[in-house]
Amino acid sequence: MGQKVAGTCFFKVDGDQLVITGGVECPLSDTKRETITRGYFKEEDLIPYVVVDAVKTPNFPRAKLANGISMTITAELADGSVYVLSGAYLVDETKVTGDDAKVSLKFEGIQGDWQ
Template identity: 75%
Template sequence: MGQKVAGTCYIKIDGEQIVITGGVECPLSKVKRETIMPGYFKEEDLAAFISVDALKTPGFPFQKIAEGQDMTITAEFKDGSSYVLSGAYAVDEIKVTGDDGKVSLKFEGVSGDWQ
């Protein structure tokens, strides 16, 4: 029996769905570990994030994305899981490409939880 593990994803910004091109990234862990010497490691907290490539459609919420400082971003995956980023804000440059209308977005936030 086959099992669905990938496919169409959905992104919502404060409940408003945007059109995406498919690529969505969310972290699976909240920490980064690095070995200092075998058997000993250090651990650093990682920022919760969602990275996605969206399409600039009519009514695209540029202002909300650019000015938002406490958004809730939800990534819904085809396998039925969701990642919810709360206290979110856009990081890096927000720009659109003219040849394909793609908007590359990265959001970081206070917390990210898998559901």
């Protein structure tokens, strides 16, 4: 029996659903490990984040995204899992492409939780 693991995703910013192209990236862990020498490693905290490719529709919440400093981001993946990023804000340069209206968004925040 087959099981759905990828496909249509849903993405919300403070409850407002954005139209996305399907590319959603969320971290699976809140730590990063690096081997120092065989059998010994260090561990660092990762900044919680979400990356998504959205479409600039006529009602795209540009001002909300640009000015938001404590947003709640909800990414529902096709397999039914949900990642919630709280205390979120946009990072990096945000721009729209004129030929396909794609907006690449990267959010970082205070807390990221899988539900």
